[in-house]
Amino acid sequence: xxxxxxxxxxxxxxxxxxxxxxxxxxxxxxxxxxxxxxxxxxxxxxxxxxxxxxxxxxxxxxxxxxxxxxxxxxxxxxxxxxxxxxxxxxxxxxxxxxxxxxxxxxxxxxxxxx
Amino acid sequence: xxxxxxxxxxxxxxxxxxxxxxxxxxxxxxxxxxxxxxxxxxxxxxxxxxxxxxxxxxxxxxxxxxxxxxxxxxxxxxxxxxxxxxxxxxxxxxxxxxxxxxxxxxxxxxxxxxxxxxxxxxxxxxxxxxxxxxxxxxxxxxxxxxxxxxxxxxxxxxxxxxxxxxx
Numbered sequence: 001x002x003x004x005x006x007x008x009x010x011x012x013x014x015x016x017x018x019x020x021x022x023x024x025x026x027x028x029x030x031x032x033x034x035x036x037x038x039x040x041x042x043x044x045x046x047x048x049x050x051x052x053x054x055x056x057x058x059x060x061x062x063x064x065x066x067x068x069x070x071x072x073x074x075x076x077x078x079x080x081x082x083x084x085x086x087x088x089x090x091x092x093x094x095x096x097x098x099x100x101x102x103x104x105x106x107x108x109x110x111x112x113x114x
Numbered sequence: 115x116x117x118x119x120x121x122x123x124x125x126x127x128x129x130x131x132x133x134x135x136x137x138x139x140x141x142x143x144x145x146x147x148x149x150x151x152x153x154x155x156x157x158x159x160x161x162x163x164x165x166x167x168x169x170x171x172x173x174x175x176x177x178x179x180x181x182x183x184x185x186x187x188x189x190x191x192x193x194x195x196x197x198x199x200x201x202x203x204x205x206x207x208x209x210x211x212x213x214x215x216x217x218x219x220x221x222x223x224x225x226x227x228x229x230x231x232x233x234x235x236x237x238x239x240x241x242x243x244x245x246x247x248x249x250x251x252x253x254x255x256x257x258x259x260x261x262x263x264x265x266x267x268x269x270x271x272x273x274x275x276x277x278x279x280x281x
Contacts, residue, residue, distance in 0.1 A: 013119065014119070015118065015119055015122040015123075017229055018224055018225060018229075019122065019126070020159065020163065021224040022221050022224055022225070023126050023129065023130065023159070025216075025217055025220035025221050025224060026130055026133075026217055026221070027129065027130070027133055027152075027156075028216070028217075028220065029213040029214070029216045029217035029220070030130075030133050030134060030136075030137045030213070031133075031137075032212065032213050032216055033137055033209055033210070033212075033213035034136065034137045036205065036208075036209035036212060036213070037204060037205060037206055037209045039204055040142055040191075041191075042142065042146075042184060042187045042188050042191060043142060043145060045184060045187070046136055046145060046146070046149055046184060047137070049149065049176075049180065049184075050133055050136065050137075050152065053152070053153070053156050053176075056156070056168075056172075057156060057159060057160075057163075060160055060163045060165045060168060061163055063163075063165075064163040064164050064165070065229070065231065066229050066230055066231055070241060070244045070245055070248055071248065071252075073165050073167070073168050073241060073245055074245055074248045074249060074252075074253050076165070076168055077168065077171065077245065077249075078256060078260055080168075080171060080172065080175050080176070081260045081263070081264060082260070082263070083175075083176075083180065084175055084179055084180060084264070084267075085263055085264055085267035085268075086267075087180045087183055087184065088183065088267055088268060088271040089267055089270060089271050089274070091183050091184070091186070091187045091271070091275075092270070092271040092272075092274040092275035093274060094187055094191060095187070095190060095191070095275050096274055096275065096277065098190070098191045104191045107204065
């Protein structure tokens with residue numbers, strides 16, 4: 001038991017690759033939780049942003065600790081570019097839905113035309 | 115404790131606490147604003163990972179662009195100020211189970227895997243120059259495609275958002 005506590009304490013004292021990966025795992029599952037539970041379409045978008053950020057942390061952490069090149073950071077730039085494009089399109093769609101249905105509750109929107 | 119460790123835990127705590135406010139808060143405006151602190155914390159983690167260019171990009175694009183767009187979305191789609199800004203949640207129990215299962219399996223996997231270490235970034239190296247070199251050599255095709263994607267997305271967003279209602 002004390003050996004286990006020692007292992008944990010040693011782990012906590014030296015942040016490394018695993019720490020960043022665990023943070024990204026927690027961020028990812030919180031984003032998934034927001035996507036699954038929220039009824040407001042804008043909140044679902046925020047969940048997607050959390051998931052994308054978690055993926056980016058993974059890319060950059062692996063680039064820093066295991067590969068030693070900048071490829072991971074370049075991929076992270078592409079992820080950020082696609083996130084910007086995605087959120088612009090998604091908010092345009094949400095605004096249009098709000099005009100047509102007068103709600104952004106994703107449960108109430110079950111038609112493609114009005 | 116080393117300085118790196120302290121700063122790491124500060125940014126990690128900032129990221130996770132504000133992300134949980136984003137996820138669990140009932141008030142959507144509060145969620146949008148604590149998303150700001152999540153992005154700041156993630157940018158701090160990028161700095162700790164030697165990705166200074168990415169950290170600045172994160173601040174410029176996420177905080178300056180995406181977050182402003184999201185707040186616009188919140189303001190434009192909630193009916194009245196302070197009346198319908200709350201959002202409900204659905205299927206909380208299954209979602210908690212699924213999210214906990216994902217978190218548990220990912221953390222277990224990250225904990226138990228012995229990652230290979232074929233090298234790590236030297237402590238003093240400019241990431242901006244190297245990223246620029248890579249973007250114009252190995253990644254030049256994705257770079258150009260990404261610029262076309264951005265153009266298409268912006269034109270498409272303007273078209274969709276401005277479409278007039280047929281009377």
